Amino acid sequence: MPRSFLVKTHSGHRVPNYGQLERQRETNGACSACGGLVVPLVLPDKAAPSTPGDPPRPWDFTSVVAHVSLPLPTFLCNEEARGASGPDPLEVSLADPRAGRAPGAPLRDSLQHLGLPPLLALPTRWPPVLGADGRAPHTPGGFRTPAALARHQQLQCHLQAQRRFACKSCDKEYGSLGALKMHIRTHTLPCLCAVCGKAFSRPWLLQGHIRTHTGEKPYTCPHCSRAFADRSNLRAHLQTHSDTKKYQCKRCAKTFSRVALLARHEESSCCAP
DNA sequence: CTGGGGATGGGGCCC
């Protein structure tokens, strides 16, 4: 059996000393070539006695040190992991220090080559050094505990809700950069009328204005054949043909075709109780 | 005072 990837065994004490391994990692646990981690790995020990049918016992495993090309996240933030090409948890290479470099074959292939079941066990305590927020370094979206992930997602949700895009020319704020850019055009007025020089914020506003010069009225009322240059004005006109006006006075129940007419009525002329 | 046309502004959505 080719076991050239084995660089350390714990024949004296079957249970690996993770504290020692972690101290080793802190001192020289990073791969000098790619910065990946060198972590303890538990593989079945074919030499250990085992009873068929019995669950494997700790002493049935041999702990080795393996080269992991990327640290494995424990809990992923969906938002941050989306779009990121994170490593397949099984795409882990085993290092052979005697060869001087990682063999390149994924751990899954190595285990299969050895006739071993895929990834019997990764040690439960091989965490990389974690930040104060529980996030594993070099692992976008990776967290050590569900609680750390939940805290992170709650914070991200809060920050997203708080994110506003403010206009520097006035005090308006918007929820997206696109909305802010659209608003900024109302200050810059980049669309100029070639006839009178009047400036507009958007091209279609300029087009509507140009119709005042050309007299074009492309929107025709189907009831009276009256034509309009603006669709909104046609819509307002259509209200005049309607029996039921859209806006109604709450005091006298009189209806109006426009909200402005209703407001004017309520402010000045409505005397009903 | 009322009704309505004309012109324009601006946010949001879709492609």
Add this chain to the structure above:
DNA sequence: AGGGCCCCATCCCCA
């Protein structure tokens, strides 16, 4: 990301 479009709103003016 940007343009086109929709919809709503507002102001001005006139009959």
